[in-house]
Structures are given as structure tokens and as C-alpha cells.
Amino acid sequence: MGERPREGYTLLDVRRPREYEKERIPGATLVPLPELPDRMGELDPDKPVLVYCAVGGRSRAAAQLLAGKGFKEVYNLKGGIKAWQLTIATLQTREGVLSVAMMLEGRALDLYSRYAQKVRAPETMETLLGPADQDKGHLVLLGKMLEEPGKI
Numbered sequence: 498m499g500e501r502p503r504e505g506y507t508l509l510d511v512r513r514p515r516e517y518e519k520e521r522i523p524g525a526t527l528v529p530l531p532e533l534p535d536r537m538g539e540l541d542p543d544k545p546v547l548v549y550c551a552v553g554g555r556s557r558a559a560a561q562l563l564a565g566k567g568f569k570e571v572y573n574l575k576g577g578i579k580a581w582q583l584t585i586a587t588l589q590t591r592e593g594v595l596s597v598a599m600m601l602e603g604r605a606l607d608l609y610s611r612y613a614q615k616v617r618a619p620e621t622m623e624t625l626l627g628p629a630d631q632d633k634g635h636l637v638l639l640g641k642m643l644e645e646p647g648k649i
Contacts (some may be wrong), residue, residue, distance in 0.1 A: 606632035612644035
């Protein structure tokens with residue numbers, strides 16, 4: 498959901514109140530899963546909704562419920578707050594940031610390459626292969642940065 502202002506979406510926590518009080522993602526609204534059917538009127542069905550729980554099971558059920566009730570954009574935070582915490586912890590170290598960057602570049606390269614194989618128009622293929630070549634270069638640079646801890 499990138500650069501959307503916080504008012505542009507709903508971050509929905511469907512865990513129990515005591516779980517929410519212990520730890521939560523900043524800006525989250527608590528609506529425990531058992532209460533969700535009766536409290537859907539509190540949510541804007543035209544705003545994107547990102548739902549999370551502890552590890553993803555309850556939020557998956559909540560996301561299906563919301564989508565079935567006409568909410569236009571519903572996302573389940575796969576892995577829940579535990580995955581979010583791991584991501585935040587990973588991004589606290591140089592190696593973690595570089596590893597995440599390598600993973601993202603690798604996935605982007607895979608995406609561009611796969612779609613380039615499916616298109617027939619040369620200009621579309623060129624549009625996809627250009628960024629793929631850049632991603633290859635980024636992967637090499639990131640790998641060198643990981644091997645040389647003193648440099649960034």
C-alpha cells in the first residue's frame with residue numbers, strides 16, 4: 498500500500514484485546530474477530546483494509562468475511578504481527594537491510610523475466626528486460642556489499 502496516507506486505508510487488528518494491549522502495529526484499529534460481523538459498520542468498505550492477527554489465521558478469516566460483504570480491497574498480512582516484528586528486527590541491521598534488498602531485487606528480476614517471456618511485442622519485451630538487467634546489476638552490487646562489511 499506504499500505511500501498512501503494513513504487516512505487512506507484501515508489497519509485492522511482482529512486479535513483479542515489483551516493481545517492488542519501487549520503489542521500492536523501503530524495506527525491499528527482493534528476489532529476482535531468474534532465481534533467483526535456485528536462491527537463491520539464501523540469500517541469504510543471503500544477504503545483498502547489491511548487485516549492482521551498473531552500469525553495470519555484469524556486475519557485470513559476476517560479478510561474473507563470482509564471481501565464477502567463487499568469491501569473492495571482487503572489484504573491479509575501473511576504471518577501476522579509476528580512476521581511484521583521479524584521484518585522490523587531484520588531492518589535494524591545493515592546485513593538485514595541488504596538481505597531484504599537482495600530478496601526484493603531477485604523477485605523483481607524473476608517477475609520481469611517471466612513476463613518478458615510471455616509477450617510478443619518487442620517494445621513491451623524491451624520495457625520488461627531493461628529493468629531486469631538493472632536488477633541483475635543491483636544483485637551483484639548488493640552481494641558485494643554483503644561480502645564487504647565495512648562498506649555501504
